[in-house]
Amino acid sequence: QVQLVESGGGLVQAGDSLRLSCAASGRTFSSSYATGWFRQAPGKEREFVAAIRWNGGSTDYADSVKGRFTISRDNAKNTVYLQMNSLKPEDTGVYYCARRYYPGDLYARGEYRYWGQGTQVTVSS
Numbered sequence: 001q002v003q004l005v006e007s008g009g010g011l012v013q014a015g016d017s018l019r020l021s022c023a024a025s026g027r028t029f030s031s032s033y034a035t036g037w038f039r040q041a042p043g044k045e046r047e048f049v050a051a052i053r054w055n056g057g058s059t060d061y062a063d064s065v066k067g068r069f070t071i072s073r074d075n076a077k078n079t080v081y082l083q084m085n086s087l088k089p090e091d092t093g094v095y096y097c098a099r100r101y102y103p104g105d106l107y108a109r110g111e112y113r114y115w116g117q118g119t120q121v122t123v124s125s
Contacts, residue, residue, distance in 0.1 A: 002099060003024070004099065004114055004116035005024075005117070006096065006097050006118055007020070007021050008020040008021050010120075010121070010122070012087055012121075012123055013123070013125075014087060014088055014124065015087065016087050017086075018084045018087065019082070019083050019084070021079055021080075022082075023078065024078045024080075024099070032054055033055075033100050033103060034051045034099075034106060035100075036049070036050065036100065037050045037051070037082045037096070038109055040094050040096070040118075041092060047062065049065055051071065052080060068084065068085050069083065069085070082095070087121075089124065089125045091121060092121060092122050092123050093120075093121060094119065094121075095118060095120075095121050096118045098113075098114060098115045098116070099114045100112045100113060101113060
């Protein structure tokens with residue numbers, strides 16, 4: 001069993017930065033394929049934001065966040081981070097981290113096994 005706990009959300013102004021954390025308990029990253037971040041805005045579907053693979057640490061990003069967001073990990077702390085810079089109002093939503101155990105479509109939320117409860121990010125204009 002794995003538990004994921006997100007933190008670091010808040011209310012910021014456009015152009016500001018936030019760093020989200022996803023702390024995992026239970027099985028370590030080395031037993032997984034990748035950890036991803038998703039977000040869900042009110043009235044919209046949950047969408048892929050970024051992911052990092054355990055083996056090699058390669059990353060993927062949604063086009064909407066490329067160049068502004070950076071995903072990273074600390075294996076010793078069993079934690080994945082999402083550094084968000086130059087935030088925009090359209091980045092507003094609940095941010096979730098999730099873990100998957102096999103390759104495939106990193107954008108497909110149905111392929112992630114474990115999810116956190118989410119942390120709210122609100123960006124005002």
